[in-house]
Amino acid sequence: MDMTFGDSELAFQQEVRDFIAANLTPDMKRAESLNASVFSEPETGVPWQRALNAKGWGAPGWPVEYGGTGWTPAQRWIFETECAHAGVPSPTPMGVKMVGPVIIGFGSPEQKNYFLPRILSCEDYWCQGYSEPGSGSDLSSLKTRAVRDGDEYVINGTKIWTTHAHNANMMFALVRTSDEPRQQDGISFVLIDMKSPGITIRPILTIGGDHEVNQVFFDDVRIPASNLVGEEGKGWTYGKYLLEFERGSGIASAKLRKALHRTAAFAESEATGRAIEDPDIAIRMSEAEVDIDALEMTELRVLSALQNGQNPGAVSSILKLRTSEIYQAVSRLGVDVIGTDGLYVEPTRPLHRLNAPPAIPEDELAVMPTHLNGRAYTIFGGTSEIQRDIISKLVLGL
Known part of the structure; x- marks a missing residue:
């Protein structure tokens, strides 16, 4: 998607790129490229979160008085997109994106004073x-x-x-x-x-x-x-509030787009027999690209609402539903593209701890585990059936 930025946004974009260049180590980048799980292992996610916190960027979605960044929606989008393009670790959202907003919204002053700094610093995991x-x-x-x-x-x-x-x-x-x-x-x-x-x-x-x-x-x-x-x-009220942030506070489109482009690179290589020349593969690639564009526009709308102090609301269910479905579609494409390489089993976990050459190209190692683990995406955080029920009631009024 073409996003036109002014001078201040371009300066911020360069600041983000400089930060990533200074703090993203080769080991971190390799670990993230081989990560097949929902988010990064603590050995890579925690150092990245601490680097963000030292910069003052540890909790973009929080109010400024509690350590938030005060970014505009454009800045938030730039940050998330640049991080996705660079392949930075995905720290656990359990603290910053989930329990943090609940403590801010409903916690006692003592809970806020004690837990919020520990969430930002990863002292508490x-x-x-x-x-x-x-x-x-x-x-x-x-x-x-x-x-x-x-x-x-x-x-x-x-x-x-x-x-x-x-x-x-x-x-x-x-x-x-x-x-x-x-x-x-x-x-x-x-x-x-x-x-x-x-x-x-x-x-x-x-x-x-x-x-x-x-x-x-x-x-x-x-x-x-x-x-x-x-x-x-x-607790039920607080739990639903938390789930809205779990489902609707991130920018999944940028990571999905990176995953799709990576799959396209596999498909265009001679190693996979130029899978992109298969009409079915090409059509599915195009469909996924269009779906990601539509998801991105919805995410931008939610970011704007969050910036104005609103919680994501029922639209978070749309984001959860579509993110899960697109993720699974892209991961299925990856398996189809690498073909018989998907049969290779590597028992070492996490995959970045592997210290011997695998029998298939290393950048293909996470394709099958990602696809298999991704079957849970339409279940955890609220099943797709539940999301459709919420959408029908609260968005469509049925």
């Missing part, structure tokens, strides 16, 4: 405790319970599909604090120290071979009552 066995799309049926005991809550239950729980020292979680006729009214939002006694983490390997998700068990885990965010019984 967060995971999300939402889904449970039997409570995924129907999240309001969750059963993990927190019982008030003096100045503490005692938590029992389990959470599943908990991304990077094995790396995290903090979790934000939805828990049941009371039984109400309307299930949502008995849910609260709490912050849990992952080093608390009684927490057990069991790894789950994805079909792509990566360890990114887990099941977490709570057996009489005690947390301070001061770790309740907002009011007891209002």
Whole structure:
């Protein structure tokens, strides 16, 4: 898409490029190119987040008084696009883009003063405790319970599909604090120290071979009552607010475009037999390009709303739905283009720790794992079916 910038935007674009050149190491760039997971491993994501924080760019979406950048939508778009083009790491969004806005919006002054600086500096690495066995799309049926005991809550239950729980020292979680006729009214939002006694983490390997998700068990885990965010019984409201930011606060189009262009480069090479000359491949490439253009325009609209202090609202479901579908379409194209190279299995994880030449070109290593892990994109963060339901009710009024 052609974006025309003025002198101030061009100067900012150059500042971003200079920052990336000074802080993106070859090891970071290689690790990100071989990353098949939702976001980067802490060994690359954390140093990048800390570099951003040192520059004052750690939380572009936050209000300035809490460490935000105060960027215009154009600056935000430039930053995200330049980062995507350069192939920078994707730090975990759990802190900056998810629990951070909830603490800013509903947390106590003490919570803001303590947790927000630690989120920016990555002193705290967060995971999300939402889904449970039997409570995924129907999240309001969750059963993990927190019982008030003096100045503490005692938590029992389990959470599943908990991304990077094995790396995290903090979790934000939805828990049941009371039984109400309307299930949502008995849910609260709490912050849990992952080093608390009684927490057990069991790894789950994805079909792509990566360890990114887990099941977490709570057996009489005690947390301070001061770790309740907002009011007891209002967690469902805070959780929905957080999901709007999870689904609608990023610029996915830039990374999707980079992935598509990378796939096009594979398709145009002799190594893949000039797959681009296959009419089906060429048509699917064009369709994906058009879809990314449309997604980008919607993202720009949401950025403008965020800049004016609005939360993303129901349009975040459109972004979540289309981003997931386009991601899967592009990853399927990648597998079709590399052909039989997709049959190669590399068990080393994460892939950037591989220190011996693989049997296929290294830049193809992540294509199949990315495709396999990407099957979850239309499930996590709210299934596509749920997003369509939200869109039909809140956008179309059906």
